[in-house]
Amino acid sequence: MSNAAYQRLTHRAARLGALGEAASILHWDASTMMPRGGGAARGEQLATLAGLAHEMMTAPDVAEDLRAATAEGAWEGANLELMRRAHARATALPTSLVEATARANSTCEKIWRDAKAASDFAMVRPALEEVLRLQRETAQALASATGLSPYDALMESYQRGVTAAEVEPVFEAYEVFLRDALPRAEEIQARRGPPLPLAGTFPVGRQRKLCRRLSLRLGLEAEHSRLDQSVHPFCGGTPSDVRITTFYNEADPAKALLGVLHETGHALYERGLPKEFARQPVGEAAGMAAHESQSLIIEMQACRSDAFLAFLGPRLHQLFGGDAAPYAAENLGRLWRRVSRGFIRVDADELTYPAHVILRFRLERAMIGGELAIADLPGAWAEGLHALLGIAPPDDARGCLQDIHWHDGAFGYFPSYTLGAMAAAQLMKAARAATPGLDQALALGNLRPLVTWLRANVHGYGASLGFQDLLRAATGKPLDPMDFQEHLAARYLQDDAAMEASAAFSLRARGEGMLR
Template identity: 50%
Template structure:
């Protein structure tokens, strides 16, 4: 093995450990840290960001890459893939000067803390005071990466989350969905109107009972509590490291389904992290391929598997048992598998992305995608975001938010500086549908297994096709290897037609 390649491995392993420490600190910030710790935590995370950037900016790195590249013929396939991933990350990191890294980290931490207070009170003015300077820094990042990578500024940001995806491809996919979904949504709503509405279980649903139910379902799906935990935060997420995966959700005592579905979604993320190859932990090639692949794993678990009629045959008794105080004929009818399934796939345009059904969800993403492109190009300023949001919601979903909390303040992403991430959600939905269709063809009796709560066959298939492959292949290549076809919206549209129109 090339000694220069080996030294690169050692350096990236050190940076992975620093990144893992930051990930756990970020989880702690979101889940348990008292508000008074914000300034100290911001300083800690900024310091870790700077140390990682200093590692990347070491002048010796360029020579190490040049020499290692010259010995590619001596490397194994995984090592070659790792070298390519190392170089891509190095190019992204070296595009940014240290002072910009520091300024961005501080501004993002500050803006996220403001958002936590501004969202519940719908205080856009307070948020904007923190977001406007952060947006300036995000644009600087985009321009710097654009120059270094030879990409358009917004493409350069997307590449940090989804290497290889470009707006030209995403525009085409979203145009396809934009043509298909409005008429399809109208057909679904017309069909629903002819049918009895699903019965909604009535609470209260104590948080402790919701938490216990979620943990039971997580265990059945395959979550390993020796290597992870479930907590509460303002916004559901999955963080930590593969050996220590942290899931969070939020609870509403009048609606247990929202927290349970969020947990099932995040469990899909966690299983991907746990399934990454142990031999390549600490190396770029051993990490999740991209955020769209990550979102595909969460959406496959939540939308494809756990909103199926088969899943509710297994889960409905567990759900009713979790709230044993609801012992009545009405509760029994509401918790019937068929009724819970109808409730889980009920379609209704709404304001909140994380609560959206899978038919209207892409509209939420297409709106954010449009606004992100405008913000990065300079066509949309921070203070004009509410008006642009209102106009977009009317255009895409025919709705007008009553306040900013159910409008442009609902998501944490922009407050944390994560512009370029949102397309991953709908790309992930398309990938999830394509993967699940392939798994259904290749796994004998998959529906029957889900009806018994047996997720092992599905998890084994995903482990072989996706999880164990980590970042050995590009996203596009991995999808085609796993499904036999390039990425398209075809499987997603076929799934929607089958589920909602029969």
């Protein structure tokens, strides 16, 4: 009887997975192909799918099967445990709230596009207030069911097993590190002088061909992927039909190129998930911090390394022509790893990017907690960014309107970005130790050794392990933020006389603020 119950649950999970895949494709289409007039209908379609999925998950016979089911083997046991977790969260929410949330998110996201273009926060404020109201209602319901705080209950939607109380000291320690590291990195850059710019125009058609060629070279199969254009780069679709997007700037090919390398990292993770558990909870990714680690180990750790840039530079020069000097690996490194106190998160360098995430983490916690009203968001944003980076945005487009996340209902997502960056540095350190000749392969444009290691140590585990256990299995320890700081010091502070002091500080701080 118990095995029959488990089989019924896996059948239901497969149908739920198919509904989720359909919703993902509809989201992708809304960002790439859908005409503006289709927004209202698309919102209703997504709300209906969300409602159907919720009804399937909360049907009375699901609870009966969960009580009766047993599983044979570690994978099946993990799958059953994830089903129980998903059911507990789903039954905490009425279908009406799930559908209302989907409609509000879709409506707000469409308005946000116009508000961002006009740099006018007032345009989207009422819609965002409705999104926040529903997110707070959702958070309270989930908190009651799980015993977590409301904000932690939302975080759990994106990365299970990590709480704000664990993240906060890690972010506070990074803020202390940044106060010293940022001015030192800026001083080093000033002594070196500015990099040579990539001059000229870069036709979109050539950029598109280059981006597609590189994503295929990294291992993303043509028969299982698409590359399209959107306002905000993302990776969507399904593990067998991955959709990545980017946007193009004819004056700067780095925008599209680095975006595609990042999204290809996400796509490779999806392609590497265990196929035998497709459309099962255990066959999904381990969470969004884990996902971000995979995009960032490809883009930041591998493809912005000196070794890979030595491979990439001559090919860029061959494609775009002009003076060869700007395409030298050393110059590309200085150009694409340049530290700058900027307003835009997606354009930020490795050193300052966590500051953008820390800001959003603090603001969204305050909004969910009822301590920050939507009307006060622009001012709080400006104050927070000034405290972290010493700058304030000149307008809404470069302030609180720059990201899609809150306008699409994604509260609790932002910590995953910096947790992922820290995990990427830790994973790359382990991959180098386990894979002799890794950098030599990168210098030939060959990411196969790295991707092979990731397949075995990250991708293939699916969601059978949580974020921390996944890192323990791959690196022998939970998240260690010092690996990220040491990576940054080696890349940005290596010729500074104070580096020895930084290294000594890192050794003293090891273990302090470690996220377990």
